[in-house]
Amino acid sequence: MESDTRSRILDAAENLLVQHGLDGTTLRMITAAAHANLAAVNYHFGSKEALIEAVFRRRLTWLNEQRIAALDALETAAKGAPLKPRQIVESYFGVTIRMAAASAEGRTFMRLLGRTYTEPSEFVRSFLAEEYAEVIARYKAAFFKALPDVPQEEFIWRFHFMMGALSYAISGADALRLLGPIDDTDPEALYARLMSFLIGGLRAPLPEIHAQAVRKPRAKRAV
Amino acid sequence: MESDTRSRILDAAENLLVQHGLDGTTLRMITAAAHANLAAVNYHFGSKEALIEAVFRRRLTWLNEQRIAALDALETAAKGAPLKPRQIVESYFGVTIRMAAASAEGRTFMRLLGRTYTEPSEFVRSFLAEEYAEVIARYKAAFFKALPDVPQEEFIWRFHFMMGALSYAISGADALRLLGPIDDTDPEALYARLMSFLIGGLRAPLPEIHAQAVRKPRAKRAV
DNA sequence: GTCTATAGGGGGATAGAC
DNA sequence: GTCTATCCCCCTATAGAC
Numbered sequence: 001m002e003s004d005t006r007s008r009i010l011d012a013a014e015n016l017l018v019q020h021g022l023d024g025t026t027l028r029m030i031t032a033a034a035h036a037n038l039a040a041v042n043y044h045f046g047s048k049e050a051l052i053e054a055v056f057r058r059r060l061t062w063l064n065e066q067r068i069a070a071l072d073a074l075e076t077a078a079k080g081a082p083l084k085p086r087q088i089v090e091s092y093f094g095v096t097i098r099m100a101a102a103s104a105e106g107r108t109f110m111r112l113l114g115r116t117y118t119e120p121s122e123f124v125r126s127f128l129a130e131e132y133a134e135v136i137a138r139y140k141a142a143f144f145k146a147l148p149d150v151p152q153e154e155f156i157w158r159f160h161f162m163m164g165a166l167s168y169a170i171s172g173a174d175a176l177r178l179l180g181p182i183d184d185t186d187p188e189a190l191y192a193r194l195m196s197f198l199i200g201g202l203r204a205p206l207p208e209i210h211a212q213a214v215r216k217p218r219a220k221r222a223v
Numbered sequence: 224m225e226s227d228t229r230s231r232i233l234d235a236a237e238n239l240l241v242q243h244g245l246d247g248t249t250l251r252m253i254t255a256a257a258h259a260n261l262a263a264v265n266y267h268f269g270s271k272e273a274l275i276e277a278v279f280r281r282r283l284t285w286l287n288e289q290r291i292a293a294l295d296a297l298e299t300a301a302k303g304a305p306l307k308p309r310q311i312v313e314s315y316f317g318v319t320i321r322m323a324a325a326s327a328e329g330r331t332f333m334r335l336l337g338r339t340y341t342e343p344s345e346f347v348r349s350f351l352a353e354e355y356a357e358v359i360a361r362y363k364a365a366f367f368k369a370l371p372d373v374p375q376e377e378f379i380w381r382f383h384f385m386m387g388a389l390s391y392a393i394s395g396a397d398a399l400r401l402l403g404p405i406d407d408t409d410p411e412a413l414y415a416r417l418m419s420f421l422i423g424g425l426r427a428p429l430p431e432i433h434a435q436a437v438r439k440p441r442a443k444r445a446v
Numbered sequence: 447g448t449c450t451a452t453a454g455g456g457g458g459a460t461a462g463a464c
Numbered sequence: 465g466t467c468t469a470t471c472c473c474c475c476t477a478t479a480g481a482c
Contacts, residue, residue, distance in 0.1 A: 120243075
């Protein structure tokens with residue numbers, strides 16, 4: 001069961017990053033936890049930033065491939081017809097929740113990912129943008145086709161809100177436990193709850209601004 | 224227009240914290256931006272942690288008082304009858320969005336707050352718990368009364384999801400702009416969009432797990 | 447109250463032996 | 465590939481002059 005130093009460093013970094021954040025995790029903490037030497041990080045990865053990037057890419061590349069594969073399967077089955085919004089949501093978020101459900105490592109990573117969406121660090125932003133480019137393009141296209149009545153800008157906001165709910169769902173342990181004792185040990189239940197909420201939000205009546213925008217293009221811009 | 228050193232430090236810290244995070248912001252950055260001396264932070268606040276706490280409490284105490292006042296007004300008007308879920312949601316999130324809408328400082332602070340919910344740092348968690356205790360208790364009680372059919376655990380999750388959507392809504396500029404060009408300069412539009420989504424999610428049909436839980440208490444726990 | 451100067455610790459990175 | 469030792473930088477906090 002001896003894994004090589006490189007993998008041990010990645011595992012240790014993943015665990016520590018989710019606990020202490022990007023800046024709060026030091027190379028000394030990582031190498032100590034990985035039973036490796038301090039210099040090993042620079043030998044294997046080149047720098048702290050490059051290590052962090054490797055931690056994300058290791059699982060994120062695979063995750064996004066799964067998402068695309070799930071969408072491919074749906075679209076093949078539909079033979080060119082638009083998908084149901086529910087199918088698309090289940091496809092995207094289902095793959096995500098399933099990764100969290102499959103293993104403790106998956107959960108750790110998803111929590112790290114949830115935290116990191118709000119991390120404005122430039123270098124993180126750039127490689128996340130790279131990793132997500134294809135998935136985003138594919139799912140946006142599928143949603144636009146499935147919901148031709150929803151203005152694209154509205155949909156982008158709703159997808160954004162869905163990501164927020166997902167993020168909190170996964171990092172639930174960290175964020176406001178203030179709300180009350182919650183049982184987040186049952187991924188199937190979490191999946192069902194989240195899906196119900198997301199579909200409800202996605203299919204909600206459009207806010208009035210759209211009607212206004214059509215009828216009165218020169219309406220006052222509210223403060 | 225000369226403000227005192229203490230206020231200038233708080234303002235500078237607020238701006239820098241949202242850009243660079245808690246660990247990424249140094250006292251040197253803050254005092255330089257505030258045109259104050261490095262030692263001034265320790266003189267006025269005692270430590271970096273105490274300064275951060277002061278940054279949050281300065282606006283959060285007021286914000287939560289507003290939320291409670293809004294709920295008080297609704298409940299007085301209702302004379303003991305349950306409120307509509309929509310009213311409660313609009314009350315809580317409306318106050319929040321309004322603070323973001325009112326000024327650039329409000330927006331900055333709300334983005335900082337959104338980021339911080341996922342910050343697992345112990346000292347942050349403890350003073351946030353303190354600041355939120357009363358609001359959470361009041362709103363939970365109002366929701367339970369308004370939605371007697373929704374199991375409390377389900378509601379706690381849904382409130383959690385709503386907080387996530389709110390958080391992403393406010394920190395929209397930071398998080399996945401990948402989704403596409405979004406216009407977050409119109410708080411009224413954002414309010415309308417978010418409210419529509421949140422109400423849709425809150426009122427969504429309950430997931431099947433509840434029916435199962437009632438009918439088969441000994442049902443297999445899904446992995 | 448505000449400054450300078452500095453203590454004292456910890457950070458990332460690297461040189462060079464093995 | 466892995467280690468030790470070390471460089472050099474930046475951090476928070478404080479002592480003490482003004």
